[in-house]
Amino acid sequence: MLKLEQLEKTYRTGDKALTGIDLTVPDGQVLALIGPSGAGKSTLIRCINRLVEPTAGRVWLDDLELTRLSATGLRNARRQMGMIFQEYALVERLTVMENVLSGRLGYVGFWRSYLRRYPQADVDEAFRLLDRVGLLAMADKRADELSGGQRQRVGICRALIQNPKLLLVDEPTASLDPKTSRQIMRLICELCAERGLAAIINIHDVALAQRFVQRVVGLRAGSIAFDGAPDRLSPEVLTSIYGEEDWEATSQQAEDESEGAE
Numbered sequence: 053m054l055k056l057e058q059l060e061k062t063y064r065t066g067d068k069a070l071t072g073i074d075l076t077v078p079d080g081q082v083l084a085l086i087g088p089s090g091a092g093k094s095t096l097i098r099c100i101n102r103l104v105e106p107t108a109g110r111v112w113l114d115d116l117e118l119t120r121l122s123a124t125g126l127r128n129a130r131r132q133m134g135m136i137f138q139e140y141a142l143v144e145r146l147t148v149m150e151n152v153l154s155g156r157l158g159y160v161g162f163w164r165s166y167l168r169r170y171p172q173a174d175v176d177e178a179f180r181l182l183d184r185v186g187l188l189a190m191a192d193k194r195a196d197e198l199s200g201g202q203r204q205r206v207g208i209c210r211a212l213i214q215n216p217k218l219l220l221v222d223e224p225t226a227s228l229d230p231k232t233s234r235q236i237m238r239l240i241c242e243l244c245a246e247r248g249l250a251a252i253i254n255i256h257d258v259a260l261a262q263r264f265v266q267r268v269v270g271l272r273a274g275s276i277a278f279d280g281a282p283d284r285l286s287p288e289v290l291t292s293i294y295g296e297e298d299w300e301a302t303s304q305q306a307e308d309e310s311e312g313a314e
């Protein structure tokens with residue numbers, strides 16, 4: 053279980069990005085984080101694994117208080133939190149397999165990974181994951197030969213090979229077309245269900261979030277403006293999260309799009 057208590061972040065510039073966030077995410081729950089630009093979504097995700105240092109408050113992952121950890125403790129704890137990024141963050145000149153195995157870096161140590169001597173069990177697991185996401189035939193291709201959707205699948209495998217307790221997912225579909233976006237969201241949610249994994253997914257597209265997740269948290273100006281089931285996101289609620297911004301414009305999904313090919 054992930055627990056945030058009165059989490060705050062004020063950047064050095066004086067920008068107050070988070071103002072006292074309380075949030076509990078049980079094991080196995082997939083939560084979408086929505087809200088207008090600048091609401092604090094990326095900051096919230098990054099304060100959990102301390103890529104951004106919170107100014108105040110606490111973060112717990114089960115009985116481990118992440119906000120109290122030293123650098124070494126944090127390095128170990130980060131293994132338990134897989135991260136998936138909008139821009140995939142792959143090493144372009146490495147193969148798909150090498151990119152997936154780089155998710156084991158926190159376990160095997162620098163030299164072993166530098167020399168590409170991963171334990172056979174890790175290689176076997178990488179093949180299993182690539183098979184699961186439909187990329188087995190691509191294992192030896194270079195990352196820069198892949199499409200956006202394929203790259204994100206590699207990013208997902210790299211996060212999962214860490215064997216995390218929690219996935220932190222930052223705009224996984226922002227660089228993808230609508231159909232690929234749905235496939236990627238479906239895949240992330242299916243994998244979480246298969247593994248009993250919790251996830252926080254920062255996502256711009258409200259319709260996409262509504263379609264796949266069990267719980268939506270709406271951030272506005274660094275505070276939680278909504279926390280509930282996706283079917284409770286009425287136009288009034290969305291207006292309370294997005295204000296005057298036209299929230300319908302956040303949906304990539306065209307009404308007349310064909311679903312047949314998925």
Ligand SMILES: Nc1ncnc2c1ncn2[C@@H]1O[C@H](COP(=O)(O)OP(=O)(O)OP(=O)(O)O)[C@@H](O)[C@H]1O
Pocket residue numbers: 063064065067068069087088089090091092093094095096
């Ligand atoms: N490195 C930084 N230094 C100073 N201020 C920052 C920094 N990163 C974010 N901010 C500010 O913190 C606030 C929250 O930003 P954040 O990126 O978390 O929002 P967001 O909801 O993820 O936005 P978007 O959807 O546009 O990515 C904004 O006011 C932003 O300008």
